[in-house]
Amino acid sequence: MQRIILYLILSVGALSAKAQVHGQVIKVMTYNIHHGENMNGKLDIQGIATVILATNPDLVALQEVDSATLRIGKADILQELADATGMYIYFAKAMDFDGGGYGNGVLSRYPIQQAQTLALPAKGKDGEPRSAAIVTVQLPGDSLLRFASAHLDHLEDPTDRLAQIQLILQQQQRSPVPMILAGDLNALPPSKEIILLKGHFTDATEKLGPTWPSDKPTQKLDYILLSGKNRWHVSEAHVVEETIASDHRPVIAELLLK
Numbered sequence: 600m601q602r603i604i605l606y607l608i609l610s611v612g613a614l615s616a617k618a619q620v621h622g623q624v625i626k627v628m629t630y631n632i633h634h635g636e637n638m639n640g641k642l643d644i645q646g647i648a649t650v651i652l653a654t655n656p657d658l659v660a661l662q663e664v665d666s667a668t669l670r671i672g673k674a675d676i677l678q679e680l681a682d683a684t685g686m687y688i689y690f691a692k693a694m695d696f697d698g699g700g701y702g703n704g705v706l707s708r709y710p711i712q713q714a715q716t717l718a719l720p721a722k723g724k725d726g727e728p729r730s731a732a733i734v735t736v737q738l739p740g741d742s743l744l745r746f747a748s749a750h751l752d753h754l755e756d757p758t759d760r761l762a763q764i765q766l767i768l769q770q771q772q773r774s775p776v777p778m779i780l781a782g783d784l785n786a787l788p789p790s791k792e793i794i795l796l797k798g799h800f801t802d803a804t805e806k807l808g809p810t811w812p813s814d815k816p817t818q819k820l821d822y823i824l825l826s827g828k829n830r831w832h833v834s835e836a837h838v839v840e841e842t843i844a845s846d847h848r849p850v851i852a853e854l855l856l857k
Contacts, residue, residue, distance in 0.1 A: 627781060684735070746778070800824035803836050
């Protein structure tokens with residue numbers, strides 16, 4: 600009788616655990632890859648691929664991506680990463696640069712149904728063109744998810760960043776499909792920029808420490824943000840202790856989309 604009771608308790612516990620995790624598990628990475636140049640000043644696209652393969656994410660938001668520029672020997676970083684990982688890709692060019700393009704990218708294990716390059720406003724005289732790569736992916740079971748890789752303005756004056764955020768929020772609010780916004784937002788957690796975003800997104804990285812510079816990080820600049828209140832559970836999030844492959848550390852979040 601005791602064995603039967605114990606079996607029933609364990610069975611109910613297992614069923615309860617399964618109920619608690621019902622939904623789509625998604626592993627997300629954001630990574631500013633410094634156009635493939637590592638902390639030793641050498642081009643090392645394979646080093647970036649190794650970091651991605653070691654962490655095995657489903658979706659990757661990449662910033663500072665070069666495409667066929669002279670400084671990387673006309674290489675196609677995203678295509679090389681796709682060849683290494685077997686993932687789908689999308690490149691959102693922010694500007695022409697050094698004989699090629701420069702902007703943001705997405706890697707996805709899920710098929711990309713739609714994709715757009717959102718040009719972000721940049722009016723500061725010392726700023727540079729910025730973009731967001733926004734894709735809609737098809738998850739197992741045919742549900743949809745929007746995923747955005749963004750790199751916001753780097754200047755001390757927050758004017759351009761706030762304008763860029765407002766445009767991203769307009770995109771987020773145009774569709775009921777939940778969105779993950781990930782990237783190098785060039786803003787610290789107490790800033791008005793992050794406070795504005797957290798009025799519309801849940802910060803999956805809220806408890807994490809600094810991400811830049813990668814060798815001895817002192818500032819948190821990289822975030823994974825989730826839209827769709829009560830749709831998400833953050834199972835785990837961490838900053839990867841990678842000090843060589845780029846000047847930023849990658850950030851990982853394991854999520855449950857309910």
